Amino acid sequence: MQTRYPSLVTALRTHASDHPEDRAYVFLGERGEEASVLTYAELDRRASALARVMAAKAGPGERALLAFPPGLEFLVAFFACQYAGIVAVPTILPRQMRLRDSSISIVEDCAPRLGLTTAAAREAVSAAYAQVPAARSMEWLGVDAHATDDSGPPLAVKEPDPNAITLLQYTSGSTSAPKGVMVSHGNLCANVEMISQGGDLWRHATRVGWIPMYHDMGLIFNALQSAYVGAQCVLMSPQAFVAHPLSWPRAISTYRAEMAIAPNFAYDLCLEKYDAERMKGADLSCWELALNGAEPVRASTITRFAEVFAAHGLPRFSPRPTYGMAEATLQISVGKRGSPPRLWNVGRESLQKDRALAPAPGERSQDLVGCGRALTGEKLAIVAPDSHQRLPPGHVGEIWVHGPNVAHGYWRKADATREIFEARIVGEDGATWLRTGDLGCMDDTGELFITGRLKDILIIRGSNFYPQDLELTAEKSHPAIRRGHSAAFTLEGSQEQEQLVIACEVREDQVAGLDVADVVGAVRRAVVHEHELTTYKVLLTTSGAIPRTTSGKIRRKATRELWQKEQLPLVGQS
Structure with a gap:
């Protein structure tokens, strides 16, 4: 695939030379003030100084762990790794200086x-x-302490080998232990080029983000794609966003950002905390791409967000789903800019049988949300997960990906690499494909629709149910339940395998005086009405109790384990 630059090293050095005083990164403090700024010249100078120190202590191909609080120092470190030929390994900063199990595993x-x-x-x-x-x-x-030291001899920066590994991006582990995805220089450049073309995002496209740098969406979509095209990237801490969700759209207005991306729950949180008075004076007419990804995208969220923030100038078709994963570097598909999101109304009974068909008379239906088509230089296929045969449009199967953005495999896991990265479609040429583990279908135009995660699917009475559908039904059943904060799972054990449990977080302002029986009853009635299922247990938890991955995905298995160990903080259950 033809890319604008052969590497991020060349991209940064070009921007530092051609427009050195342009802002590369801005970090906002808790009150929205500019806490720190890096121009392209400063970023290049500081990364070079640090790379000189690193190169004296570690050889090319050795790994460096990046563990940072929110700020711009992470980006200096990342580009120093690029310059020195050292593999960057982003990870979460220890909380209260205690390591998570995943950090130890990494x-x-x-x-x-x-x-x-x-x-x-x-x-x-x-x-x-x-x-x-x-x-x-x-x-x-x-x-x-090292990035400002220019006293030593200049570092001789070489153009990196496109196939050399530059990043180990550890998966979030929503369904398994974290694995290190080996991303090469070529993978990175191919995917940021794809992102640039797919979203029409170039030098003047400012973006505002709060997703942490140890997550691939925050690092690649926000920080690295902007550096590739020479744009400005404005960053804020995740804590600042969670504490004041509307500070994000307000910053988008202030900096006239063209693009911003976040998981579905972030848009729900903005809606939950929306206050017209606090948004007074904000102008979101600049926000042409409000990308929604990293977890199941809900049609209701896209519609409501567009409707509510239209009062502040948000373009009608700005909210747009995108789909990606670390194993494909990041982005896999996105819808065409300026066009309405694609919704496909399908029958629930047919979907349970792995078909996307128009609902029959009297059949309940749901909207599948289109996540766009294959990116430039990439191919997508829907494949039967057991037989490995390609499926036609309208059939649900596993999503497979082929392209220059597909990473080289998992670090030191040869068997898993062969299984996931070297799959082949029966009856076709010898091309290798990435198995995403996600279920979906395509329509006749090639639009991709995600239906669920292969390992998350619930089999109840012989039929397939997607947990996010059950969770959405529960959340809509009662105003005390938080949107996007539920987990549906079945119990383990031969006698209880098909018994459905739904855990829901209760809104903080609803806990006092909560009528548990009323909420539980509402959930049970809604699930019976929408899905014809009986709920064995409804668990009402405190806000923030249901565990998530670093990208915001619900950890259903972990939720079940916490409950079974009596460690899930409950407001009530029945």
Whole structure:
């Protein structure tokens, strides 16, 4: 695939030379003030200085763990890795300096030589990782203490090999333990080029984001794609967004951002906290692409967000679904800019039989949300997960991907790499495909519709049910239930395998005086009416109790395990 630049190294150095004083990144403080700014020249200079120090301590291909609080130091560290030929491994900063199990697994899996963080956090972070035997030989560097040192000789930066691994992006582990996706320089450039073309996003397309840099959507879609085209990227912390969701659209208005992306729950949160007075004076006419991805996209969220924020100038067709995953570097499909999102009304009974058909008379239906078509240079296929045969339009199967954005496999996991990255469609040429593990279908035009996750699907009385459909029904049944904060699962065990349990978070302002029986009854009635299913247990939890991945996906298995261990904080159950 032809890309504008052969690598991000070349892209950054070109922008630093051609328009050095242009802003590359802006980080906003808790009150929306500009806490720090990096121009392209400053980013190049600081990354070069840090890369010189790193290159003296680690060789090309060795790994560096990136564990940062919100801010711009992460980006200096990432580009320093690019310059030095060291593989970047983004990870979450330890909370209260306690490591998550996933963080321990990452260190044990990739054996990093270096650890990068801020000078202020270096001592505490290194102490936290010292608990892990595999991390004891790591050397931790405070980025801001080294990135400003220009006293040494300049680093000779070479054009990287397109096939060389530059990023280990560990999966969020919503259905399994985290695995390190090996992303090459070529993968990165191919995908940011695809994103640029698919969204028509070039140098003057500012974006505003709050998704953390250790997540592929925050890193690649926001930060790296902007650096590739020489645009401005405005960042804020996830904590600032969660505390004040409307600060995000207000920042979009202030900086005249053309694009912003977030998971579905973020748009729900903006709707939940919407206050016309707090949005007074905001002009969202600039926001041409409000991309929604990383978790199931709900038609009701897209419609409501467009309707509510139209009062502030949001273009009618700005809300747009997109689909992607770490194994494809990031983006896989997106709808055409300026066109309405595609909705496909299908019968529920046919969907349970893996067909997307118009509802029969009297049959209940639902809207599937289109996530666009294949990107430039990429191919998509719907394949029967067992027989590996290509399925025609309107049939539900596993989504397979072929293209230059597909990563090289999983780090040190040869068997999993063969199974997931080297699949072949029966009866076709020898091309290898990525198995996404997601279920979906395509219509006659090639539009992709996601129906669920293969490992998440619930089989009850011999029929397939998608947990997100049951969760949405429960959330709509009563105003006390939070939108986008439910988990549906079945119980394990031969006698209880098909018994449905739905856990729902209760809104904080509804906990006092909550009529548990009323809420539980509403959920049960709605599930019977919409899906003809009996709910064995309805669990009402406190706000924030249901676990999520770093990308915001509901961890249903983890929710079930917490409940079975009596560790799920409950407001009530029945």
